[in-house]
Amino acid sequence: MTRVLIDDRRRFGDDRACVTYRGSAAAVAGLRAMAEAGVRVDELWLDYDLGGGDTIAPVLALLADLADAHRRLEIRATTVLAASASGAQEIVSALTRLGYPHPRSGRDAFLSVEGD
Numbered sequence: 001m002t003r004v005l006i007d008d009r010r011r012f013g014d015d016r017a018c019v020t021y022r023g024s025a026a027a028v029a030g031l032r033a034m035a036e037a038g039v040r041v042d043e044l045w046l047d048y049d050l051g052g053g054d055t056i057a058p059v060l061a062l063l064a065d066l067a068d069a070h071r072r073l074e075i076r077a078t079t080v081l082a083a084s085a086s087g088a089q090e091i092v093s094a095l096t097r098l099g100y101p102h103p104r105s106g107r108d109a110f111l112s113v114e115g116d
Contacts, residue, residue, distance in 0.1 A: 001017070001042045001043075002019070002034070002039055002040060002041050002042050002043075003016065003017065003018040003019070003041075003042060003043040003045070004018065004019045004020075004021070004027075004030075004031070004034075004041050004043070004044050004045065005018045005019070005020045005021070005045045006020075006021045006024075006027045006044075006045065006046050006047060006050070006056065006059060007020070007022070007045065007046075007047035007050070007081060008022050008023065008047065008049070008050045008051035008054070009051070010047065010081065018043075018045075022050070022051075023050050023051075023054050024050055024054050024055065024056060024057070024058040024059055025054075025058070027056075027058075027059050028058050028059055028062045031059065031062060031063075031073060032062060032066075034073060035066050035071055035072070035073040036071070039074075040074040040075075040076065041073060041074065041075045041076065042076045042077065043076070043077050043078075043079065044075050044077070044078045044079070045078075045079045045081055046059070046078065046079070046080055046081060046082070046091050046103075047081040047082055048080075048081075048082035048083075048084055048087025048088065048090065048091060049082070049083070049084065049087060055087070056082075056087075056090075056091060057090075060090070060091065060094040060095075063094070063095075063098055063100075064094070064098060067098050067099075075100050075101065076101065077101050077104070078095055078100055078101055078102075078103040078104070079103065079104045079105070080092060080103045080104070080105060088105075091103065
């Protein structure tokens with residue numbers, strides 16, 4: 001199972017296996033490589049605000065670019081972690097427009113913040 005968490009601070013509290021990206025540049029590079037290798041992402045967890053002015057926007061742009069180039073990244077489930085309603089809406093709108101599975105709202109019971 002391939003689980004990807006894109007978040008600047010959270011981690012899974014139960015230490016479940018996942019690939020974690022703390023910023024958009026690393027996430028874009030990693031997801032592009034997964035798409036090129038034909039890797040299926042079973043769960044994609046997305047935070048909007050990635051700290052220091054970085055957001056998930058470049059990742060959403062990558063997903064759109066891949067779809068436009070007919071090299072779409074296969075994603076089975078998405079979860080939105082954004083605390084901001086406008087950030088969450090931006091993620092949901094982009095994923096819906098691209099035809100990805102309807103995003104779920106993240107549950108903090110699964111996640112903890114780095115340093116806790």
